[in-house]
Amino acid sequence: xxxxxxxxxxxxxxxxxxxxxxxxxxxxxxxxxxxxxxxxxxxxxxxxxxxxxxxxxxxxxxxxxxxxxxxxxxxxxxxxxxxxxxxxxxxxxxxxxxxxxxxxxxxxxxxx
Amino acid sequence: xxxxxxxxxxxxxxxxxxxxxxxxxxxxxxxxxxxxxxxxxxxxxxxxxxxxxxxxxxxxxxxxxxxxxxxxxxxxxxxxxxxxxxxxxxxxxxxxxxxxxxxxxxxxxxxxxxxx
Numbered sequence: 510x511x512x513x514x515x516x517x518x519x520x521x522x523x524x525x526x527x528x529x530x531x532x533x534x535x536x537x538x539x540x541x542x543x544x545x546x547x548x549x550x551x552x553x554x555x556x557x558x559x560x561x562x563x564x565x566x567x568x569x570x571x572x573x574x575x576x577x578x579x580x581x582x583x584x585x586x587x588x589x590x591x592x593x594x595x596x597x598x599x600x601x602x603x604x605x606x607x608x609x610x611x612x613x614x615x616x617x618x619x620x621x
Numbered sequence: 622x623x624x625x626x627x628x629x630x631x632x633x634x635x636x637x638x639x640x641x642x643x644x645x646x647x648x649x650x651x652x653x654x655x656x657x658x659x660x661x662x663x664x665x666x667x668x669x670x671x672x673x674x675x676x677x678x679x680x681x682x683x684x685x686x687x688x689x690x691x692x693x694x695x696x697x698x699x700x701x702x703x704x705x706x707x708x709x710x711x712x713x714x715x716x717x718x719x720x721x722x723x724x725x726x727x728x729x730x731x732x733x734x735x736x737x
Contacts, residue, residue, distance in 0.1 A: 550733070
């Protein structure tokens with residue numbers, strides 16, 4: 510069977526609270542970043558993206574912040590709902606070759 | 622709806638028996654990717670096709686091969702599956718141009734491979 514996986518960092522929040530999920534990326538030359546949501550047994554689902562010429566981008570209930578100085582990305586989810594429970598991955602595009610490389614995920618658990 | 626479709630959703634294969642996973646897309650994207658995702662881990666890029674050009678990751682085992690007969694289809698061949706190859710295999714596509722870079726990354730639902 511599968512090898513034993515690593516334990517993902519877990520964030521547990523109360524329904525209605527705001528969630529902040531953090532990610533450190535590896536390549537200072539990356540110029541495009543994406544947050545994905547992955548529910549159990551499903552493929553990653555696009556949430557929001559940001560280019561390196563921006564430091565903030567807002568979507569519906571979600572905001573992505575980019576700090577290039579410290580190579581840090583965060584995803585903020587407002588008024589977290591039980592349906593937001595999933596694993597969240599940040600991903601970066603290395604601008605040499607355009608490959609989408611995933612960072613370590615965070616498991617978000619929303620308590621009703 | 623335009624999408625990325627992976628078949629089958631679940632695949633059981635015997636140790637050492639070659640297996641092929643398939644991916645098709647209706648997005649007309651020129652780049653297709655294969656990722657391996659093990660339990661509680663991030664998807665790991667195995668290789669990708671930029672148009673017809675095959676790009677292998679340095680640490681992808683030789684046991685993994687890929688074919689892209691046309692724009693719409695891409696296959697992942699595992700020549701001799703081992704127990705450690707049991708994982709979720711994800712196909713993704715994107716649209717890339719030299720001028721605008723990459724965009725529109727879209728993932729399929731994945732094929733979960735079990736090796737017995």
